Amino acid sequence: MLAVGILGGGLAVVTLRNVIHSAVAMMICFGSLAGMYALLGAPIIAAAQVLIYLGAISVLILFAIMLTQAGDASLPAPFHRQAPIAVVIALVVVGLVAWAVVTTNWKAAPTAAVVAIEAIGTLLFTDYALPFEIIGFLLLAAIIGAIFLARRPEEDERAN
Amino acid sequence: MASLQGYLIVSTALFGIGAFGFMARRNAILMLISIELMLNSVNLSLVAFNAFIPGARNAGAIFALIVMAVAAAEATVGLALVIAIIRTRQTPEVDEYDDLKE
Numbered sequence: 001m002l003a004v005g006i007l008g009g010g011l012a013v014v015t016l017r018n019v020i021h022s023a024v025a026m027m028i029c030f031g032s033l034a035g036m037y038a039l040l041g042a043p044i045i046a047a048a049q050v051l052i053y054l055g056a057i058s059v060l061i062l063f064a065i066m067l068t069q070a071g072d073a074s075l076p077a078p079f080h081r082q083a084p085i086a087v088v089i090a091l092v093v094v095g096l097v098a099w100a101v102v103t104t105n106w107k108a109a110p111t112a113a114v115v116a117i118e119a120i121g122t123l124l125f126t127d128y129a130l131p132f133e134i135i136g137f138l139l140l141a142a143i144i145g146a147i148f149l150a151r152r153p154e155e156d157e158r159a160n
Numbered sequence: 161m162a163s164l165q166g167y168l169i170v171s172t173a174l175f176g177i178g179a180f181g182f183m184a185r186r187n188a189i190l191m192l193i194s195i196e197l198m199l200n201s202v203n204l205s206l207v208a209f210n211a212f213i214p215g216a217r218n219a220g221a222i223f224a225l226i227v228m229a230v231a232a233a234e235a236t237v238g239l240a241l242v243i244a245i246i247r248t249r250q251t252p253e254v255d256e257y258d259d260l261k262e
Binding site: 003006007010011013014019022023026029030033036037040041042044045048049052053056057060061064065067068076077078079080082083085086087089090091093094097098101102106107108109110112113115116119120123124128131135138139141142143145146147149150152 | 163164165166167168169170172173174175176177178179180181183184185186187189190192193194196197200203204207208210211212213214217218221222224225226228229230231232233234235236237239240241242243244246247252253255
């Protein structure tokens with residue numbers, strides 16, 4: 001059921017003509033993924049998925065679409081000329097990875113283990129402290145970069 | 161279906177959908193959304209490995225969180241770039257950005 005939501009949402013994202021419809025399909029896909037994370041015994045990841053993807057990135061993308069839509073008078077063709085080649089390449093990649101997935105002996109446990117939230121917090125501040133700090137720095141750099149890129153030149157002249 | 165391989169197959173299919181969208185769509189924002197789909201599929205496989213492989217010690221969950229943060233940073237800068245390009249070019253279609261060809 002959730003897999004249907006994920007894959008159907010994903011397919012709708014890449015095939016729908018209207019960009020806003022694609023963004024809504026993307027939110028369905030991300031919501032189903034959050035459900036699947038909860039099913040996999042990782043409620044902290046599900047919560048992060050809802051907060052970051054459904055809450056932040058989806059709204060960001062919807063704002064970007066709103067700022068860039070020139071009006072819904074004409075919807076241009078959604079695909080490049082090389083779309084058939086893209087289908088072939090994607091199918092080859094999926095086929096190879098699926099073949100590897102099916103033929104490998106993963107030595108997997110039969111049921112999903114539950115992730116303890118305390119363990120995640122402890123690991124983040126002990127074993128994974130350096131990646132954690134680097135992420136903080138990266139997010140700061142992304143904020144500054146986004147402000148710099150999205151700034152209009154006229155606003156500088158007005159400020160001076 | 162609720163085994164490791166089932167989750168990995170779903171993740172692989174989602175990655176393929178995202179890869180196709182990135183290669184085939186003409187809209188720049190749709191290309192960014194496709195990148196997000198691919199990052200999400202990798203996250204799903206990380207969480208699935210973390211849940212089903214015994215000696216994972218929560219590394220998969222932590223890296224899924226890290227990937228989410230990096231994806232957020234990528235989406236921020238990517239959308240700012242796309243908005244800046246659309247503002248100067250007046251179109252979101254990437255095959256209209258052909259200045260270097262002429």
